[in-house]
Each structure stands twice: as structure tokens, then as C-alpha cells.
Amino acid sequence: MPIRLLLFGAGVALSLVTVVIARAERGFSTALTTSHGLSALLGAGWALLIGALAFGRRTSARRTGLLLFLAAYAWFLPEWDNPGTTSSVVFSLGLALNAACPAAVGHMALAYPGGRLGSWPARALAVAGYAITVGVQGVGTAAYFRPQTQGCSECPRNWWAVADASARAQSVASLGVQAGTAWLLALIIFLAFRLVTSSPAARRSTGLPMLCALGYFTAVAASYIHSLNRGFLGSDARDGQLWQVQAGALCLLAASLIVEVVRAGLRQRELTRLVIDLGGTATPSRLREAIAERLGDPDLQIAYPVGAGDLHVDAAANPVALPPPHGRTATTLRRGDSHIATLVHRPGLLDSPSAIEDLLSGARMALEHERLHAESLAQLAALRASGARIVTAGDEERRRLERDLHDGAQQRLVSLALGLRLLRMRSTTPARRLDLAEAELEQAVSELRRLARGLHPVLLKEAGLAVALEALGQTRDLRIEDVPRVRYSDVVESTVYLLVARMSENRSTTVSVDSRDGQLTAHVTVKGRLPDLTDLADRITTLEGELISHTEQDETRVTARLPLRCAGRLTRG
Structure with missing residues (x-):
């Protein structure tokens, strides 16, 4: 059984116990001395419990769900300091926690929607809320209150009492009201400022719950301000009215959270439907188009991490620049420690953690699939680039060898031939061996040049x-x-030249070359048998081209196609 169901059941049981405690001494109960107070007590508490149960179903909102359960429990506890109870433990808990509900709701609002306090002001306000409501107004006041000496001989024992000093208890209670008023005003200002300055997307996601929370804190602040003159939180007619307003605001808060859960489910189903509709016809742009349509940003990009470095590519393995240019922002999508993708979009679209969670819930599998596909394309491109670099390096090495043969060995052989010729001219007798050596040397020079x-x-x-x-x-x-x-690029020219040279050796050959649409096409036709072109076919394939041959009777036509843009880019890499 999920933990949230156990917490929900505990909250329902707690509400029933609270009703029993309130009826023990009706005159000390805020709920039973206020018109429709019992309905307000149970309605607000159960609404928070239902909201916690529904909101806690979302993975990214489990912490917020736990805080909502805490707020629901704290809503019931002010009835526990009823002197009619026979349990000193219940009575003491009521004295310590009778003012804790605003602190619990404040913690939830400050941490909404992810359940984590993201800034030091938020953490300071959350700690201050518990310190004032529980530390000062609760335990601090109860430490100087012994009900038996204050005329309540039948009251349960106060476990917090360390002394009987009614004047000091009054001073601590007055301090708690003053500090609570300041804390509530600071909390209202902070939450309102955060809501106003947040992005449109964040306001759409968190605006309604935050407005309901602000309504609740305003009613609590009004109650504290009303209590400043008397120095303690009371239960007169005005307090009862403000307490009912608080109950209504909590009901609206719970309802807004449930509405947000429903909206998130609809958004998730919408995105899931878009992804499913792609089906087996998905192309590298369809998923991007579906998410862009869902988020309302036609220029959205999806960048997938490749390798262990900082390289990111799109679905077609084209590099994506990160960080994005001015006017765009990047949001990283993660599942645990796994980096799934990074979205480049206009600011404000994914500022809310719930929006990111909705996107991951609906499209995670599709994003994972496309990430693996993009990674395989990037690896294939890297392999082709490596092959192209090898081809280019081979051409450079052949060029170096040609230069070394021409400038080195060939020059030396020519010099030797000139020396033999001079030697033969100076000789007074026929030198047949010199003639043979000169002929052999000329043949060697000719073969070396070839x-x-x-x-x-x-x-x-x-x-x-x-x-x-x-x-x-x-x-x-x-x-x-x-x-x-x-x-053309060196590697393209050398490839076509090698093909023509290989096919024209000892054969009648015709060649034509044209280039259009970023592609060079060479048609080579030979008479007779076709020579072995395996190595050249591998070379052309490495350069992302193709080699096709067609034979009719005794004539063979070979067509080589090479992408000019790709070949040029790869040779430079």
C-alpha cells in the first residue's frame, strides 16, 4: 500500500479524534462555537487530505504532498488544547501545536511545486514560521502555564510547564503574536513578489494555488493583527469569522492543486498522443515538431548529448551550439542520473518543474529512442570523417612521395645521365658499355617519371x-x-582522376564530368573488361558517395557520384 494512502487514513482518523475532543468541552472549541464551524473544520482538513493524496501521485510532487498532509494534521490540532480531554499527551500537543498550521502551509507554499526550498530567503521564512508558531507561541507560552493553578483543577497536566508564571506566559504570547504578524507580512510580500516576477509559464502553472495560499495567509495575518492589542490569539466573533475565511481559503487551495493535477494529466496525455501519432512514420523532425507544437515554440531545438564531451547534436546528428544564443534558453531533461536531452527554447516555457515532469512523462521513451538514433548517426558521421581523413592523408602522402621522387631520385638520375654523356664525349675510343648504361639510365628516368x-x-x-x-x-x-x-576539393579531384587513370590504362575510354545540386557526377565508359575497382569503390563510399557500373555488350559505363559539400567538410576535418 502506498505511503500516501496510509497518511490519508491517518488524517481521517485524526479528524474524527479531533471532533471527539472538541465535543468534550464545547465552550473551548473554536469549531463548535462558530456558525457551521464543524463543517469548516472537517471540510478544510479533508480537502487538504484529498489534495495531498492526489498531488502526491506525481513523482516530482511527492515532497509537496507530504507537506500538504502535514498542513492537514496541523489544521486539526488547535482543538486538542481543549481542557475537556482526559489525556495529558493530547492536551500538551494541543498547547504546543495550536498555531502551527500557518507554518506548515507556508512551508508548502515556499517549496511549491517541487517540495524543495530553493533559496535562502525561502529557507529563512520556513524556519522562522516554525520557530514562531511552535517555539514561541506554542512551547514558549506553555512553559509558563500550569492550568491547575489558573483555576482549572480538572485540566490535564501540561508536560511543557517548567514554572507557573502567568505574567511571563502573557509576555511570551504577546511576543509570539507580534513576531507572527511580522512573519506573515514578510511571507505574503515574498510570495507575491515571486509570483509577479515569475515567467508567464510559471504563473500559469503555479498562479492559482499561490493566489489561494496568499488568501489564506492574508486571513491569518488579519487574525494576528486583530490580536495585537490583547496580546494572544483569541476566539471572539471576529476571530471566528476570520477562521472560517481561512477554512474556505484552504478548501480553494486544495481544489486548485487538484485542478493542477488534472491539467497536468491532460497535458501529459496530449503530448503522449502526439508522440504516439508519430508511429512508425517518425522522421528526425517529427518529434521536435510535436514538442514544439505542444510548447508553442516553432523554433524549438532538441539537443542530444553524444560521447563523454560537451558535444550535442539534433536528431539528424547535426551539431547544436550550447549554450544557446541570446534570447534563447536551455533546459536539461534528466531521469535520475541519465541526461536524456536538452531543449533550446524561448525563455519562460519550462521554468516550472511540473512542466518538465509532464514533458518527460509523455515523451521520455520517444526522446530516449531518438537520442540513441542520433548517437548512432553521430558515430557513423565520425567514422566517415575518420575515413575521409585517412583518404586525405593518403593523398598527401602520395603527393609527398611524388615530390621526393621528382626532386630527389629523378634529379640524381638525370645528373648521372649527364655525367655519362660527358664521359662518352671525352672518350677517344668507342665505349659500348657507356652507351648501354646511358640507355638503361634513360629508361629508368622515364619509368620513374611515369x-x-x-x-x-x-x-x-x-x-x-x-x-x-x-x-x-x-x-x-x-x-x-x-x-x-x-x-573542387583536393580529395574529390584526386578520386575522379584515379578512377579515370585506372580505367583508361590499356583501354579506349570516354569521360564526362558535371556538378549540380552539391554533387559531382563522373561518367567513365570503357571498351572491354572492367579493371578491379574495389579500392576505389571503398574510397568513394568513405566519402559518402556511390560507384555504379552498367555493362552492355562489350562496353561498360561506370558512374561515380561524390557529394561536394560533405567531401569538402570532411577533408577539412
Whole structure:
């Protein structure tokens, strides 16, 4: 059985015991000496109990529910200092806690809606409330009151009494009324200021309960002000009227909390319905659109944490900048220690903890699912970026090797060939071996130049793809139909060049290149069998492109598509 049901049952039992105690000596009972007082006593107390039972069902409001139970118990306790009771324990509790209800309700209002006192002024007011109502007005006054010496020989024993000093008891009671008046005015000002300065979303969520609480505290403050002249809280006709106003305000407070629970349930069902309606057709933007529609912010963003760093991405794995720009705010959604997502929205939408709880209750599973999907997309993008960096590094290494061969080994071989030629010219006799060495050396230089061009042609880096392909066509059976004389990223140009070079080796080849809509497309057609293009297919896939081949009779057409924007971004990373 949930603890709140046990607390509710205890509160009902407490109310029935209170009625029995009040009837023991009707003349000392505020409820029974006031018109419709018994209805006010039970109505306000049971309303608080029902409100605590309903409000405590919400996970984020369990502390507030416990404070409401405490306020309901404190509402019944002023009847317990009735001299007609035969229990000294009950009588002593009544003396100590007869003024504690405003402190309990004040604690609840200061901690509403999450049940935690969020600021030092709120904590100071809560502590001051208990210290004044229980410490000064309750135990402090009772410490100098012995009913038997004050003409009540049949009264139960006061366990708090340490001395019989009626004048000091009166002084302490007067001090308690004065301090209580100041405390109530400070509490009213603090709660009103917090309500006025809160965001529109927070006012919509907490405004009605706070107005009802302010009404209750105003009635209690009026009762304290009415008691300032006499120096103690009494029970005359005006006090009875103010007490009934307090009971009505507490009933309205409980009703407003129940209304808030119903509204929260409707909001949760609405959001849940929106999420469910997405069904299996959900796209990376549908959940964002559903939550944006629910919160009324079309520019809302959902940022999911990725990895152990501070990287956040949206549902399509695009980076989201945090903290947000000026005019926007970020709200982190958590479940326990798990960081589910961060919403970037306009200020004031999720200032209330209850609004965050409603959002999590309705869309947590959908957010978790999309977070895992975004994380997998981010990991895939990181893998592709890593592959693109490897491709770029390979191109750089080929360029370095080509430069080293051209500037190093090739130059040395050319110098050696010149030395052999000079040596042969100076020789007076035929030198067949020098002729053979010179021929071998020239062949070595020719092969070295061909190897360097195969690694990475200089023209590709200096003049671009079109010029490099034209130079390649001078040494091969290569017909160039159309290649734009524009520059692309290094990795795209080198990929197309390697494809054409591989396919045109020892084959009649035709090539055309065009670029549109952020994509470069190269069509290469060869006669005869297609060479092995596995490594190039892997390279193109790494760059988020595709390689397609189609064969008809003895002709094969290969189409390579490369995204220009993606390839450029990855090569820079």
C-alpha cells in the first residue's frame, strides 16, 4: 500500500479524534462555537487530505504532498488544547501545536511545486514560521502555564510547564503574536513578489494555488493583527469569522492543486498522443515538431548529448551550439542520473518543474529512442570523417612521395645521365658499355617519371581536374567529352582522376564530368573488361558517395557520384 494512502487514513482518523475532543468541552472549541464551524473544520482538513493524496501521485510532487498532509494534521490540532480531554499527551500537543498550521502551509507554499526550498530567503521564512508558531507561541507560552493553578483543577497536566508564571506566559504570547504578524507580512510580500516576477509559464502553472495560499495567509495575518492589542490569539466573533475565511481559503487551495493535477494529466496525455501519432512514420523532425507544437515554440531545438564531451547534436546528428544564443534558453531533461536531452527554447516555457515532469512523462521513451538514433548517426558521421581523413592523408602522402621522387631520385638520375654523356664525349675510343648504361639510365628516368605521375600528378594540384585529365589523354586512348574547368576539393579531384587513370590504362575510354545540386557526377565508359575497382569503390563510399557500373555488350559505363559539400567538410576535418 502506498505511503500516501496510509497518511490519508491517518488524517481521517485524526479528524474524527479531533471532533471527539472538541465535543468534550464545547465552550473551548473554536469549531463548535462558530456558525457551521464543524463543517469548516472537517471540510478544510479533508480537502487538504484529498489534495495531498492526489498531488502526491506525481513523482516530482511527492515532497509537496507530504507537506500538504502535514498542513492537514496541523489544521486539526488547535482543538486538542481543549481542557475537556482526559489525556495529558493530547492536551500538551494541543498547547504546543495550536498555531502551527500557518507554518506548515507556508512551508508548502515556499517549496511549491517541487517540495524543495530553493533559496535562502525561502529557507529563512520556513524556519522562522516554525520557530514562531511552535517555539514561541506554542512551547514558549506553555512553559509558563500550569492550568491547575489558573483555576482549572480538572485540566490535564501540561508536560511543557517548567514554572507557573502567568505574567511571563502573557509576555511570551504577546511576543509570539507580534513576531507572527511580522512573519506573515514578510511571507505574503515574498510570495507575491515571486509570483509577479515569475515567467508567464510559471504563473500559469503555479498562479492559482499561490493566489489561494496568499488568501489564506492574508486571513491569518488579519487574525494576528486583530490580536495585537490583547496580546494572544483569541476566539471572539471576529476571530471566528476570520477562521472560517481561512477554512474556505484552504478548501480553494486544495481544489486548485487538484485542478493542477488534472491539467497536468491532460497535458501529459496530449503530448503522449502526439508522440504516439508519430508511429512508425517518425522522421528526425517529427518529434521536435510535436514538442514544439505542444510548447508553442516553432523554433524549438532538441539537443542530444553524444560521447563523454560537451558535444550535442539534433536528431539528424547535426551539431547544436550550447549554450544557446541570446534570447534563447536551455533546459536539461534528466531521469535520475541519465541526461536524456536538452531543449533550446524561448525563455519562460519550462521554468516550472511540473512542466518538465509532464514533458518527460509523455515523451521520455520517444526522446530516449531518438537520442540513441542520433548517437548512432553521430558515430557513423565520425567514422566517415575518420575515413575521409585517412583518404586525405593518403593523398598527401602520395603527393609527398611524388615530390621526393621528382626532386630527389629523378634529379640524381638525370645528373648521372649527364655525367655519362660527358664521359662518352671525352672518350677517344668507342665505349659500348657507356652507351648501354646511358640507355638503361634513360629508361629508368622515364619509368620513374611515369611512377611519379601515377602517384599524384603535379598538374592535378596546380591546375585542376580538367587540365590533369587532358594531360593524361595525351599519353592514352582517352576522349574527354565534358569536364568543367572549375576547382573542387583536393580529395574529390584526386578520386575522379584515379578512377579515370585506372580505367583508361590499356583501354579506349570516354569521360564526362558535371556538378549540380552539391554533387559531382563522373561518367567513365570503357571498351572491354572492367579493371578491379574495389579500392576505389571503398574510397568513394568513405566519402559518402556511390560507384555504379552498367555493362552492355562489350562496353561498360561506370558512374561515380561524390557529394561536394560533405567531401569538402570532411577533408577539412
